[in-house]
Amino acid sequence: MSAQIRFLGGAGTVTGSKYLVEAHGKKILIDCGLFQGLKKLRLKNWDEFAINPETIDCIILTHAHIDHSGYIPRLIKSGFRGKVYSTEATRDVCKILLPDCGYLLEEEAVYLNRVQRTKHKPALPLFTSEDAEEALESFVNVPFHKTHAISSQISFEFRYAGHILGASSVVLTVDHKKIFFTGDVGRINDEIFHPPDVIPNMDYLVTESTYGNRLHSSEDVATELSHVVNETYGRGGVLVIPAFAVGRAQSIMYYLTQLRRQNRIPSMPMFLNSPMATDFSSIFKKHTKLHKLTLKDCAEIDSHFRYVRSADESRALNERTGPMIIISASGMLTGGRVLHHLKAFAPHPENTILLSGYQSAGTRGESLQNGAREVKIHGEYIPVRAQVRNLDNISAHADYGELIQWFQHSKVKPKKVFITHGEASAADEFRRRLAEKFGWDCSVPEQDEIFKLE
Numbered sequence: 001m002s003a004q005i006r007f008l009g010g011a012g013t014v015t016g017s018k019y020l021v022e023a024h025g026k027k028i029l030i031d032c033g034l035f036q037g038l039k040k041l042r043l044k045n046w047d048e049f050a051i052n053p054e055t056i057d058c059i060i061l062t063h064a065h066i067d068h069s070g071y072i073p074r075l076i077k078s079g080f081r082g083k084v085y086s087t088e089a090t091r092d093v094c095k096i097l098l099p100d101c102g103y104l105l106e107e108e109a110v111y112l113n114r115v116q117r118t119k120h121k122p123a124l125p126l127f128t129s130e131d132a133e134e135a136l137e138s139f140v141n142v143p144f145h146k147t148h149a150i151s152s153q154i155s156f157e158f159r160y161a162g163h164i165l166g167a168s169s170v171v172l173t174v175d176h177k178k179i180f181f182t183g184d185v186g187r188i189n190d191e192i193f194h195p196p197d198v199i200p201n202m203d204y205l206v207t208e209s210t211y212g213n214r215l216h217s218s219e220d221v222a223t224e225l226s227h228v229v230n231e232t233y234g235r236g237g238v239l240v241i242p243a244f245a246v247g248r249a250q251s252i253m254y255y256l257t258q259l260r261r262q263n264r265i266p267s268m269p270m271f272l273n274s275p276m277a278t279d280f281s282s283i284f285k286k287h288t289k290l291h292k293l294t295l296k297d298c299a300e301i302d303s304h305f306r307y308v309r310s311a312d313e314s315r316a317l318n319e320r321t322g323p324m325i326i327i328s329a330s331g332m333l334t335g336g337r338v339l340h341h342l343k344a345f346a347p348h349p350e351n352t353i354l355l356s357g358y359q360s361a362g363t364r365g366e367s368l369q370n371g372a373r374e375v376k377i378h379g380e381y382i383p384v385r386a387q388v389r390n391l392d393n394i395s396a397h398a399d400y401g402e403l404i405q406w407f408q409h410s411k412v413k414p415k416k417v418f419i420t421h422g423e424a425s426a427a428d429e430f431r432r433r434l435a436e437k438f439g440w441d442c443s444v445p446e447q448d449e450i451f452k453l454e
């Protein structure tokens, strides 16, 4: 085999995942994510693409999260004409996430033009929701565990990764040599998703390292959640749960439903204020083989929640008093309806803001997690007097202990390991742990770095 891999994103950061494999005259992009979070990262989305997008043959997409899929519409605008291979569920989730992402980018451009805080006149969105709708037409469904040939020497297969609905790892085979891309990896014992598939034999391993230097708390999520709900209820407060609309919101609803059934939390109004999360619930019901919930479980969840659709209903929630629970997006408080709830409820000490899961550097979620007592929303500083809590254990990512356990259980013996999709310190600590534990040859690639795969 003569091939090379180039790390065009997800190197030293958790966002912008893009790994370009070149072999036998083909150029294959594994994931095509948007850089998110810190401004210096977001600006990279505007850089000219490292190679001419017209020369890329196809994209193999591990899952729908924007940091893996969100650059696809832009790549197409820049001339990419190939297919985007994904599982059917990933495509279904992308149908919600990509147009929404385009819409948010359009809104941001409108805002920048209005406040005239732009070097470019007028500021333009990276892509529009219409571009995103068009991009979806390039998608081709490839089922899990089916080998799909790209050429006579190159093929790939999706393996179940348990991270979000439709999420996969990718086995890319070039001349009988295998490169395994973990994609984002879910938990071994998750309430909703099955554990990730055992990894087949492979030669090269490209692994994520989001939690490369951290372990999740051992506390049971339901117990942790019940404490926060009961404390807030006791103060008559409002519990605001910023949650990623696709996946996280459903997990939290599932846990709250369980707690109600077991009478571990009192009855109170519970709202899901995210039209996107509401749409996602129907996709979740369509793909019951990909998760552990039955249709009956889904119906029980529906019976406990009020789904807020219109902007008027959303605003009306801010006039209500507690106790009540509001789940709303976005999960890291980077945008969405939850910001209005934060404005309304963060200044009052009886309320609680419950963060759920990973908070990227540079987001409001991260500053709250680090104890910020004010946050800037729509140009205004909002004091934070509410309790801020963190539901750490609900992560959709395996921690380093679980990743090591997965590798060990799968008896993998890679010739070479590339550690990606982690902040620099997490990736480096994971490199050290893997080298110590298995004696593997591990590298933490830098942005744009190229490695030969012989």
Ligand SMILES: [Zn+2]
Pocket (backbone or CB within 6 Å): 063, 065, 068, 163, 184
């Ligand atoms: Zn992900």
